[in-house]
Amino acid sequence: MNIQDLLAPEVMILDLQATTKRAALKEIIASLYNAGKIRDEQEFLEGILAREAQTTTGLGEGIAMPHSKNAAVITPTIAFARSGKGVDYDSLDGQPVELFFMIAVPTDANDTHLQALANLSRYLLQDGFMAKLKTAPTSEAVWDLFAGDEVPTTLGSHVAADAPYLVAVTACTTGIAHTYMAEEALKKEAEKLGVHIKVETNGASGVGNRLTPEDIANAQGVIVAADKKVEMQRFDGKRLIKRPVADGIRKPDELIDLALQDGAPVFHAAGDETPSDNHAQDLSIGKAFYQHLMSGVSSMLPFVFGGGIAIALAFLIDQSLGVAHDQLASLGTYHAIAALFKQIGGAAFGFMLPVLAGYIAY
Secondary structure (H helix, E strand, O other), X not given: OXXXXXXXXXXXXXXXXXXXXXXXXXXXXXXXXXXXXXXXXXXXXXXXXXXXXXXXXXXEOOEEOOEEEEOOEOOOXXXXXXXXXXXXXXXXXXXXXXXXXEEEEEOOOOOHHHHHHHHHHHHHOOOOHXXXXXXXXXXXXXXXXXXXXXXXXXXXOOOOXXXXXXXXXXEOOOOOHHHHHXXXXXXXXXXHHOOEEXXXXXXXXXXXXXXXXXXXXXXXXXXXXXXXXXXXXXXXXXXXXXXXHHHHHHOHHXXXXXXXXXXXXXXXXXXXXXXXXXXXXXOOHHHHHHHHHHXXXXXXXXXXXXXXXXHHHHHHHHHHHOOOHHHHHHOOOOOHHHXXXXXXXXXXXXXXXXXXXXXXXX
């Protein structure tokens, strides 16, 4: 599956009218709904907003990638939208967003779309590619820009054989957009700086391009750009820089420079897993708490959505079939089928706290 398999010209918006973040999201979602790509606008919007609550998908440089793996999605789709005025989106760099790529994925989808999303990151990081997107006259012209199964790349071809070698790990809470954007940003910057780098992605499909013990042993330093827990013990004794995944996207040059410095902090697995020195932006107690909390919340959300939908169906069934006036207090459990949905919803809600606690602990 390549980008063109997901990028649908019929849902593209080349002149987005919205001027606020929420309005922009709703306008793009309406386009998906009108094209038959999703079955419920409100359900999908709630999924998008839940992802935004974790951390903004405004990646900077005028790009936003709102995304959700959601039961309302019928067909995996990337909806492209372009704003001439820019939208205040709470982006990582504080700048307005001009180019939107809304990623809609069904909850039962396989992982073939993830490689396409990784390729999308490679396209967007190509010099001059965003300018082409901003000036493409038609939806078909935008679609044509993403020709081919994979972006041609020469990364590493101009780096000397004896150049410094680094390894890196990228990961975000959902493992879709930020993970692969950070991977490509680090690769591109390493090429520019004359440094060899191997990047492991902890994405929604699992671990990609896994670092081997030999890779780690040969590396002069390690970069971990992640918003969730990754396997850290293997880096014991290595110089290591640990930052949020957003820094992997926006500050790859800084991370590479810090990882190569002789004074870079050395990671010790037996102690605190976060290295510290005067140069690195270590995770504060608040940021560490946020990171662990988001790992739990992202795993808990399916139970929240599923339980809420089941309980809503219970009330809908009783309202449709009718409830005796003196039994209104039993609304949602009056009929047997409604009571069953109410019980299922209650059970799902009952899993919320155990799942939240378990994944925070993980």
